[in-house]
Amino acid sequence: MTTKKALAALAAVAAITGGLAACGGGGGKTGSTASGTDADSGKRVTITVWHGQNQSAEKVFNRLVDRFNATHPNIHVDSQVGSLADSMLQKVTAALAGGKYPDMAYIFGPNVPNLARSPKALDLTDAVKQPGWNWNDFFPAARTAVTVDGRVRAVPAVIDSMAVVYNKRLFQQAGIPAPKAGWTWDDYVATAKKLTNAGKGVFGTGWPATGDEDTVWRIWPMVWGAGGDVLAPGGTSVGYAGQSGLRALSTAQQLGRDKSVYLDKTTGSEQMYRVFNNGRMGMVPTGPWELPDIVDAKVDYGVVPMPTYGGKAVTISGPDTWMLFDNGDARAKAATTFAQWLSQPAQDAVWDIDAGSLPLRRSSADQAVWKRHAAQVDGVQDFVDALGDARVRPSIQNYPKLSEAFGQAITGVLLGQKSPQDGLKQAVDGGNKALQDQ
Amino acid sequence: MSTVFAQAPREAPPRAGPGAPRPAARRSLIQRVFGETPTAWLFVLPAVVIIIGLAIVPLVWSLLLSVQDKDPIAETTRYVGLRNYRDLFDDPAFTGAVNHTLVYTAFFVPLSILGGLGLALLLNRRIRFIGLYRTLAFVPVVVSATIQGVLFSFIFDDQFGVANALLDKVGIAPQPFFADGRQALALLVLASLWAGTSCISFCAVIFLAALQDVPRELAEAASIDGARPRGVFWHVTLPALLPVLVFLLLWQTVEAIQLFDIVYGSTSGGPGQSTVVVVYYIYRSIRDVAYGTGAAASYVVAGGLLLITAATALVARRRAASRWAA
Numbered sequence: 001m002t003t004k005k006a007l008a009a010l011a012a013v014a015a016i017t018g019g020l021a022a023c024g025g026g027g028g029k030t031g032s033t034a035s036g037t038d039a040d041s042g043k044r045v046t047i048t049v050w051h052g053q054n055q056s057a058e059k060v061f062n063r064l065v066d067r068f069n070a071t072h073p074n075i076h077v078d079s080q081v082g083s084l085a086d087s088m089l090q091k092v093t094a095a096l097a098g099g100k101y102p103d104m105a106y107i108f109g110p111n112v113p114n115l116a117r118s119p120k121a122l123d124l125t126d127a128v129k130q131p132g133w134n135w136n137d138f139f140p141a142a143r144t145a146v147t148v149d150g151r152v153r154a155v156p157a158v159i160d161s162m163a164v165v166y167n168k169r170l171f172q173q174a175g176i177p178a179p180k181a182g183w184t185w186d187d188y189v190a191t192a193k194k195l196t197n198a199g200k201g202v203f204g205t206g207w208p209a210t211g212d213e214d215t216v217w218r219i220w221p222m223v224w225g226a227g228g229d230v231l232a233p234g235g236t237s238v239g240y241a242g243q244s245g246l247r248a249l250s251t252a253q254q255l256g257r258d259k260s261v262y263l264d265k266t267t268g269s270e271q272m273y274r275v276f277n278n279g280r281m282g283m284v285p286t287g288p289w290e291l292p293d294i295v296d297a298k299v300d301y302g303v304v305p306m307p308t309y310g311g312k313a314v315t316i317s318g319p320d321t322w323m324l325f326d327n328g329d330a331r332a333k334a335a336t337t338f339a340q341w342l343s344q345p346a347q348d349a350v351w352d353i354d355a356g357s358l359p360l361r362r363s364s365a366d367q368a369v370w371k372r373h374a375a376q377v378d379g380v381q382d383f384v385d386a387l388g389d390a391r392v393r394p395s396i397q398n399y400p401k402l403s404e405a406f407g408q409a410i411t412g413v414l415l416g417q418k419s420p421q422d423g424l425k426q427a428v429d430g431g432n433k434a435l436q437d438q
Numbered sequence: 439m440s441t442v443f444a445q446a447p448r449e450a451p452p453r454a455g456p457g458a459p460r461p462a463a464r465r466s467l468i469q470r471v472f473g474e475t476p477t478a479w480l481f482v483l484p485a486v487v488i489i490i491g492l493a494i495v496p497l498v499w500s501l502l503l504s505v506q507d508k509d510p511i512a513e514t515t516r517y518v519g520l521r522n523y524r525d526l527f528d529d530p531a532f533t534g535a536v537n538h539t540l541v542y543t544a545f546f547v548p549l550s551i552l553g554g555l556g557l558a559l560l561l562n563r564r565i566r567f568i569g570l571y572r573t574l575a576f577v578p579v580v581v582s583a584t585i586q587g588v589l590f591s592f593i594f595d596d597q598f599g600v601a602n603a604l605l606d607k608v609g610i611a612p613q614p615f616f617a618d619g620r621q622a623l624a625l626l627v628l629a630s631l632w633a634g635t636s637c638i639s640f641c642a643v644i645f646l647a648a649l650q651d652v653p654r655e656l657a658e659a660a661s662i663d664g665a666r667p668r669g670v671f672w673h674v675t676l677p678a679l680l681p682v683l684v685f686l687l688l689w690q691t692v693e694a695i696q697l698f699d700i701v702y703g704s705t706s707g708g709p710g711q712s713t714v715v716v717v718y719y720i721y722r723s724i725r726d727v728a729y730g731t732g733a734a735a736s737y738v739v740a741g742g743l744l745l746i747t748a749a750t751a752l753v754a755r756r757r758a759a760s761r762w763a764a
Contacts, residue, residue, distance in 0.1 A: 093510055093727050096511060097510035117509075117511050118512065209617075211710065265591070265617065267706055275598075400726075411708065412710055415709055417709070
């Protein structure tokens with residue numbers, strides 16, 4: 001098995017560094033067996049990164065890569081899209097199975113525990129203890145999201161928080177005062193109802209009704225606010241059975257009954273944001289990444305923290321990550337160097353702005369370029385502030401299965417096909433089954 | 439081996455001629471392996487490679503996968519025998535998918551064939567511009583099913599769709615359409631009847647071709663004998679269409695069971711699981727890296743199709759035999 005792997009790794013090295021074949025096949029072998037000392041000095045190592053971005057995020061990433069390549073003569077980063085971030089898990093899985101995979105890839109937070117099972121996924125626990133990383137400078141939500149079973153398995157790439165973006169003009173037209181921090185979910189439901197104007201095709205709010213993770217992550221702040229959690233203590237059963245889950249689903253039911261919620265049945269929830277950007281939706285819970293589009297659409301908007309059930313404010317943060325894969329020591333070392341460089345405040349602040357991320361670490365938020373951005377774009381600071389109240393989904397391998405069961409339940413309740421009780425039973429049974437299968 | 443050798447020397451090829459024993463011997467060696475005309479193999483070789491590489495190998499490969507629990511991430515593979523198949527029938531999502539597929543097939547097949555027959559009868563007339571009508575009737579066949587799925591999901595959106603706006607104009611309460619499982623399945627039937635490679639128009643084209651093969655004299659003779667148009671249709675035209683009818687029945691059933699692209703383009707299996715059909719279930723399993731489950735489900739579907747085809751062939755053969763006997 002090991003020889004097979006070594007051969008596969010060798011083949012991958014040979015295939016990717018094809019141009020350097022002059023060094024001879026043996027060169028690749030010594031490269032992969034050398035134990036990361038100065039043996040590789042003077043020889044250029046090429047690594048492949050699948051960034052999964054498009055538009056402005058892709059441009060800024062490639063600019064950063066160019067800067068890295070110019071300042072690091074021994075490493076060449078080959079920046080590729082790989083696949084858009086939504087389907088990166090499938091792409092990377094296929095690549096791992098095929099034996100020819102990138103050195104670094106952009107992976108959604110909830111997928112990290114799953115991919116971390118791969119023997120090729122690097123364990124960065126020791127690497128990030130090195131002084132250059134300043135690991136504790138990262139926000140806790142970012143660190144939690146990349147930690148699986150106490151081991152650091154990825155580097156934070158993007159971090160967000162959820163807050164409610166609202167259309168000021170629609171609020172004025174309906175004669176409702178703007179929402180304020182500390183509002184409750186009852187306020188939210190009532191406001192959505194008042195904003196709704198079926199004749200004009202105006203909806204109070206929106207919720208993706210595809211039943212995938214896009215449907216589910218929006219309910220966690222409600223569950224947490226009502227005293228529940230994703231997992232019960234011990235982690236062997238779900239933490240939303242009983243009152244907390246019921247309360248969250250009842251709120252969803254009320255929104256559905258009032259017909260004040262636009263239910264987006266298309267994957268990716270683009271339709272929902274289009275409705276908001278066309279000035280036909282009063283409020284939308286979303287992340288900071290949506291702000292550039294909202295600004296472009298010239299919507300007069302404001303940002304307010306998530307409502308509560310009367311308790312402490314809480315929201316969700318959904319971090320995305322860079323995962324590193326083992327293509328031999330020399331390349332692994334180069335990839336680690338690149339990931340570390342990328343997460344330094346000077347680079348991070350630039351990347352965060354165009355990728356629609358919040359600062360990954362405290363010192364990034366102090367960079368002049370970030371401060372200027374936060375001052376220029378309305379609401380960015382509100383999302384940063386919300387990060388203080390943010391919790392993350394647990395890093396467990398079977399989260400996607402648990403999410404699927406909950407997603408079906410939420411969709412059923414929103415569409416009025418299920419009572420909150422029935423929905424909750426389905427979500428709890430499905431979630432517990434997912435956890436027991438682990 | 440020796441028997442082959444014994445059989446091998448046959449009549450010498452006339453062009454080999456005398457005095458050239460060596461080339462003749464070598465050729466006979468090739469002939470022993472590749473038969474009388476070895477060059478023929480060269481001509482079929484590309485096709486053979488393609489068929490083996492793209493059909494046979496994946497077939498065997500997925501059979502292997504279906505008895506394995508393969509985890510491509512953790513890089514473990516375990517032989518689990520028939521467990522994937524057992525799990526499949528314990529999975530309500532799969533049994534649901536089978537049900538949805540059967541309901542869809544039960545509506546789609548008769549409706550598409552009856553509709554196609556009706557359209558073909560309309561188009562089988564000698565009227566002005568008939569060529570234009572026939573061309574137009576064929577247009578829906580070339581519409582991409584995925585695009586059509588997206589189009590239908592826009593038209594029948596329960597909150598923004600044109601369909602509900604029209605219903606509102608005539609005073610009918612708005613319908614949930616794709617937000618309701620049953621209506622969503624009905625809309626899928628409607629969408630595939632409307633356009634795509636197995637729509638009503640496709641059936642009409644096939645029927646039309648068959649109709650034009652029905653000898654005109656037969657119909658004329660029948661009407662001279664006093665048959666009314668309906669009688670001519672029942673006793674002359676329809677029996678002549680029977681072989682085509684059997685073909686379409688089989689073809690449309692296979693197409694219905696393989697429904698995927700419209701589901702992918704419109705509902706993605708939703709709302710809930712209510713429009714997950716078997717092929718969509720397979721796609722979803724593979725997408726979620728459950729290779730074993732996906733492969734097992736593929737074999738179940740392939741088995742079903744095989745049964746249906748075999749049953750049809752059997753019925754057709756028996757009918758032919760009974761007619762012969764009569």
